[in-house]
Amino acid sequence: MVEEPAENISGGPESPAQRAAFEPGAAETHAERVVDTLGELYWQKAYGGRDAFECLVRTILSQNTSDKASQPAHDSLLERYDSDDTAGDTDLVSALADAEQSKLAETISSAGLYNQKSEVIIDAATEIRAEFDTAADFDAFVKAESPETVRERLLEIRGVGPKTADCVLLFAGGRGGVFPVDTHVHRIARRMGLAAADADHEEVREALEAAVPAEKCGFGHTAMIQFGREYCSARKPACLDGPEACPLYDDCDRVGIDEVAESVVDPAETLD
Template identity: 75%
Template sequence: MSDRSASSQSTDSTADEPAENISGGSDGGGAARVFEPATADTRAERVVDSLGERYWQKAYGGQDAFTCLVRTILSQNTSDVASQPAHDALIERYDSDGDDLAASLAAANRETLAETISSAGLYNQKARMIAEAAEWIVERFGSAASFDAFVTETDAETVRSELLDVRGVGPKTADCVLLFAGGRDGVFPVDTHVHRISRRMGLTPPDADHEEVREALEADVPPEKCGFGHTAMIQFGREFCSARTPACLDGPEACPLYDSCDRIGVTEETGSVVDPADAT
């Protein structure tokens, strides 16, 4: 077993959720939720229950909606570890005097904003996305507080539809706002980890796109477990089921979900790993 796998297996169900995560960790809103494993009706639910025996079990919600939107945009195409300092720097510069954050960012100098968030990568593009999202919120809702009320009080499909009309907001970003700010059960955001793992395990078709994976998981996982399933599957991807070197290459004992996985695209005998869609 590799050192990586041995270290990863030291994690247990008492572990705190990492702060370097779009969910914000233990201080990011939401509350502990307890569900009983071994009562699952679908294979996807059984996988989520297994993750619940290893990681935290949590319900989400309570984050400020605009702050969550900004944080999610910053996380696009980079790691949480890289985007967190950018988020902290942005908040310190534009939200330290108590002014409305959306109004501050709508009026911000784009070059200064880009410099502030440079650690997140693609900073010119992200600065434009954030500024335009702020302008939309000011024009459409008047303030970040009114946008927060819209996210928490309006039906989820309407919120999702309006968010998807904003430049830089894709399905994962919209779903993260619904989950972490709106506290909506039944929302299972699909990032690269969730997309890869669900197809590799055989929970969804190997050629399913992000939206098809989302629809399948939301259909097969009870609403109250979807948010936890999203964050725990990301953590499982970081610790065990990486894109190029999944733990199963070290043997069955290296992965806690080995017996639940079809390992589509992974050939243990040769060490070959391909995207499930490319597996023959």
């Protein structure tokens, strides 16, 4: 079994987790069979326990960039705005709501799009402070309210999209049945035939959450991202090197992949 990478998307490297229920061989759907194989390749975890506001900030930082770039930005942000030396007893929500945009942008510059992200973070902190007061109160809301209520409220925050909202639900709220869809998941699900070739991110999420048991959605999301990095890249998936090169070859429809011509297109282009 491959070790989980030290830097692990929005959950963070210290994301609390327990082994999730896992019964390989008992899959009832194509999508569940794929997730079971991913679980055997990587890990099985049930997530939850992260601070909701910090998780929101970290996920915003991770948008359109790699973990290698976003993790240092996250660490620098906490060092400047959440350390005893600089923030004292100030709540992180208040510290970021009152942050000077140019200084925050400089702090998170390694994450890319730092001007835009700094504005989104300050706006989110301001909105959360106005409604929930503190990070602890916001965390209680995320963990106590229904996933539908939390997701709807998160999506009202400027700059927070479905993937960001779902990551907060998964990594902070520990909600079963939440399968966040990033670029990797969107590509792989359509390429493998787990969702329609022209499905958008929300349609892929709905398809996966309907076909994968709730307790397997969290590690399915995380492991599918790792699989996309190691095997199923956008431009050169492992299957182009032959069936033996990909552990999920037999469970993949390879939509948009021509193994003979060694060409790859987005699955949606096959419908043109």
